[in-house]
Amino acid sequence: MTMEGKIQQISVFARNEPGRIKRITEVLSCEKINIRAITIASGDDYGVIKLLVSDPRRAYRVLKREGFSVALNKVIAVQMEDKPGGLYRLLEILAENEINVEDAYGFVIKSGETAVLVINVKDIEKGIKILSQQPVKLLVEKDLYEL
Amino acid sequence: MKSFTKEQVLEEGKNSIEFLKREELEKIQVNRLKKTIERANNSPFYKNIFKKEGIHPEDIKCTDDIRKLPFTTREDLRENFPFGFIALSLNKIVRVHTSTGTTGKPKAIFFSKKDVDEAAGLIARCMRMTGAGPGDVFQNMMSYGLFTGGLVFHYGAEKAGVLVIPAGAGNTEKQIELMRDFKTTIVHITPSYALYLADILEEKGIDPEEELNLQVVYLGAEPYSQKTREKIEKIYGVNAFNCYGLSEMNGPGVGFECPLKDGLHIWEDNFILEVVDPLTGEPLPDGREGELVLTTINREAMPIIRYRTGDITFIYPQVCGCGRTHRKISPIKGRTDDMFIIKGVNVFPSEVERVLMDTPEVARNYQIVIERERSLDIMRIRVEIKKRFFDGSLEHLKELQEKIKSKVKSELMVTPRVELLEPGTLPRTTGKSKRVIDKRRL
Numbered sequence: 001m002t003m004e005g006k007i008q009q010i011s012v013f014a015r016n017e018p019g020r021i022k023r024i025t026e027v028l029s030c031e032k033i034n035i036r037a038i039t040i041a042s043g044d045d046y047g048v049i050k051l052l053v054s055d056p057r058r059a060y061r062v063l064k065r066e067g068f069s070v071a072l073n074k075v076i077a078v079q080m081e082d083k084p085g086g087l088y089r090l091l092e093i094l095a096e097n098e099i100n101v102e103d104a105y106g107f108v109i110k111s112g113e114t115a116v117l118v119i120n121v122k123d124i125e126k127g128i129k130i131l132s133q134q135p136v137k138l139l140v141e142k143d144l145y146e147l
Numbered sequence: 148m149k150s151f152t153k154e155q156v157l158e159e160g161k162n163s164i165e166f167l168k169r170e171e172l173e174k175i176q177v178n179r180l181k182k183t184i185e186r187a188n189n190s191p192f193y194k195n196i197f198k199k200e201g202i203h204p205e206d207i208k209c210t211d212d213i214r215k216l217p218f219t220t221r222e223d224l225r226e227n228f229p230f231g232f233i234a235l236s237l238n239k240i241v242r243v244h245t246s247t248g249t250t251g252k253p254k255a256i257f258f259s260k261k262d263v264d265e266a267a268g269l270i271a272r273c274m275r276m277t278g279a280g281p282g283d284v285f286q287n288m289m290s291y292g293l294f295t296g297g298l299v300f301h302y303g304a305e306k307a308g309v310l311v312i313p314a315g316a317g318n319t320e321k322q323i324e325l326m327r328d329f330k331t332t333i334v335h336i337t338p339s340y341a342l343y344l345a346d347i348l349e350e351k352g353i354d355p356e357e358e359l360n361l362q363v364v365y366l367g368a369e370p371y372s373q374k375t376r377e378k379i380e381k382i383y384g385v386n387a388f389n390c391y392g393l394s395e396m397n398g399p400g401v402g403f404e405c406p407l408k409d410g411l412h413i414w415e416d417n418f419i420l421e422v423v424d425p426l427t428g429e430p431l432p433d434g435r436e437g438e439l440v441l442t443t444i445n446r447e448a449m450p451i452i453r454y455r456t457g458d459i460t461f462i463y464p465q466v467c468g469c470g471r472t473h474r475k476i477s478p479i480k481g482r483t484d485d486m487f488i489i490k491g492v493n494v495f496p497s498e499v500e501r502v503l504m505d506t507p508e509v510a511r512n513y514q515i516v517i518e519r520e521r522s523l524d525i526m527r528i529r530v531e532i533k534k535r536f537f538d539g540s541l542e543h544l545k546e547l548q549e550k551i552k553s554k555v556k557s558e559l560m561v562t563p564r565v566e567l568l569e570p571g572t573l574p575r576t577t578g579k580s581k582r583v584i585d586k587r588r589l
Contacts, residue, residue, distance in 0.1 A: 011539030013532070015569060041541040043548070045566045048541040069532070069569055071539035102542070 006074045006124060007141050008056035012049045013069040016042060021049060027066050033059050036144055037118065039105045050105070052077070052118065054144060075120045076127055077139040082108055082115040090117065090136065097130050099123065164416050165272065165471045172472055175416050176210050179444035184216075187450040190234040192227045213419055213442060214430060218453045224254040224395065233257055235448045245293045246394040256295075256394050259448040263302060266397040269414050270303020273403035276412075276471075277363055277388050279333055281308040284360075286331040288340065289368065290316040295398025296368055300335055303400060309333065316340070319347050330360040335390070335399075338371040338379065342511040345382045356384030365390045367399050370458075370479040372497050374504030378511075389478050395454055396441050402476055410463050410475030417445040420474065421453070422462050425483045433464040438483055439476060457483045459495070485583060487517060489524045492560050496582045499528060499563075502554050508536040508547050512573045519587045526563040528555065531570045 014020040021040070028035060034054035041048045053059045056072060063070040080086045087106070094101060103120040116139065121127040132138060167175075181204040187193035196202070196217060206215055224232065233240070241260050245253040258266070279285070285304045289296030291313060304311045314325055322344065325331065336344070341364065348355050355361065361383050366376065367390035380387045391402035391411050396418060402411030413420045418441050422431045425438040439456045443449075459482065463475040481495030488494070496515055503509050510531040518525045528551065532544075548565045556562045 009539070011537075013537045013544070013567075013569060015572065043541060043544060043567070046544070046568070048539065048544065050539075064534075067569075067571060069534045069537040071537050073539040 006128065007052070007077045007118075007139060007144060008060075009073050009075045009118070009120075010051040010053060010056055010059050010063070011071045011073060012051070012063060013046065013071075014049055015046050016044075023066075024049060024051075024063065024068070027062055027068075028053060028059055031058065031062050033062070037105065037107045037116075041103070050103075052144060056141070073120070074124055075118050076124060076131065077144075078117045078119070078131060079109075079137040079139055079143075080115055080117060082110070082112055086115070087117060090131075090134070093130065093134060094119075094121070094127065097126075099127050099130065165276075165412075165414075165473060167416075167472055169472050172415055173210050176419055176444060177207060179416075180210070180213060180419060180442070181205075181207050183442070183444050183446075183450045183452065186234045186447060187452060188234075190232050190450070192223065192231045193234075193450070193452070210419060213421070213453065216442075216452050218428060218440065218455050219451055220455050221254065221457070224451075228253075229255045232449050232451065234450055235259055240448050242298075244295045244299070244394055244398065253293075254395065256397075257448040258397075262397075262446050262448050265417070265445055266299050266400070267302035267306045269397070269417060270300055270400040271306035271308075272414065273390070273400045274304060274307040274309070274333075276403060276405050277365075277386070278406065279307055279309055279363065283309040283332045283363075284312065284329050285309040285333045285335070286312040286314050286322070286325055286329070288314050288316060288322060288334055288336040289399075295392065295394045296335070299398035300400065304335075319344060323348065323351070323353070326359050326361070332360055333363040333365065334361065335365040335367065337368045338366045338375050339369060341366065341379045341383075342375070345379070346511065355382060359383070361385050363388065367392060370481055370497050372501040372504055373478070374501050378504055391458075391476070391479060393456060393458075395451055395456075396443060397446070401441070405467060405469040405471060407467065407469050410467070410477055412467065412471055412473045412475050413441075415473045418442060419444055420462065420476070422460065422476075423455075425459075431461075433462040433474070436461040436477075436480070439479075459483060459486070487583060487585060489517060489526050489561055494526070494559055494561060498559055499555065500582075502551070502558055503528070503530060506547075506551060506554070508532055509551070510570050513582065514573050515583045517583070517585045517587055524587065526561055527566055528563045529566045529568055529573065531568045531572060534570055 012024055036052040039050045060070055060072050099121050101119050101121055106115055106117040108115045184204040188197055206212060239259050240257045242258040242263055244256045287297060287301055289300060291297030297315060301311055301313055312325055312329055314322055362385055364379060364383060364385045364387040366387050376387050388404045389411055390399055392399035402413045404411050421440040422437040423429060423440050424431055431437045439458045439460050441454050441456055442452050459480045460476040467475055481497050486493055486495050499515055503513050510533045512531050514529040516527040544567055548567055551565045552563060
């Protein structure tokens, strides 16, 4: 059962070298999978590349087939207005409820209008419960296809 | 396969040379050592040395008198390549092998017909000790040719009465096919290839424990850790026995584990074993770790006296529970030459391997790179992590990195840098693998 607000994020473990990210995007492009957002968290010699894509399950299978170390994780995606203070208010609410944000990144869909914030928290159910009481829109996977 | 209880083995072996009383074994050793000196005197190399140092067979009254004799080194073998050590006329020599040459140039080892037969006899003894015999199907995955692991073991296996498949090294697809077609029960294999083969079987979706007939694995030609052995035993669902040998001493089967799998018996009716301090050459008492020194006392074409093997081990001070009187050495901890010194600490790659194999997240391949950064020595351990361990979290990867780092530090007293790699990054080898890359320019 997919609860409102949870979307699948792809993570790929890769050594820190230019060709690897290119290869990942190449594989996805061949499969006509659209990348909505990409972010790289780096260790020393390696990194974790996180992706929001149009078809996460297929992307997972395809990358796995190509030999990548890949994982599927649930994250929360919040759609909000692209204006100053929007992000601050959201994080404040999470902090008040003692929800620690392990990782977050955002992307703008339409400048000055809509932005999406992707957050990764330990207790995802609790995070969703709290955010759903706020005047924000929690995205579902279908929304990602249609962005 | 026929399995023996300890009692049965003791019963059957009571009259065999494996269970001979020490005094009698030592009598054989003294006699054979005298004969060896006589024979060696026919070789240009030893003739010269014996003359210079005034050595005569009569000097040998007990086995300890071997200490009066000079060491033979790898350099001696190389410098006197190819015929300087031959103690028989060439027309009595039927075979030559050369060493695998892990380090440096090759060395030539010659066999008479009797030598070939005696070497085979020792292998047969080793195999019987592990319960192998007629009815077993033995696949030899060691390279045939100049390397002794192929041919010498092959002759021994035939002597033990098993069906031998001379598969040779590599060609993994074929190996798997042979194992399935002939229902192989025993393989002779390097530990790194055993792990590689396991990867390929996994990729093909073949469960080695369910779909192969393997019961016993002989692991040889490379030093490896107890953890690696356990890993191989678990993957294949087999008993894995440690097999030690070197071309200079016939090849495989110089030392072999009995069913107790705690140390390797050296056949002392064929070899005199000593462990010496690698720096001073002083003999060390049993139980103390040092360099293994071996003397052939049952070889005619090419006797070698007090050979510095370069292998680090110790002799078990106590008698083995299996009842065999021939003493045991510990599994080879490393070589005097693949040991490296970093920040003043002696490090054996096998110790690093033990830590890694004890870390479930780590896959089977690793590499140690030693570098010098602003006059500081740095040990970098490059490990591949298992695909299924990756859960998308960078934090977990960092924790794993820290865990390996602190484990290595507490066990080896050296703080390494740990580099995590995707599976398949490091080169996979089918033979002796080169685990250590020393980039220091000293």
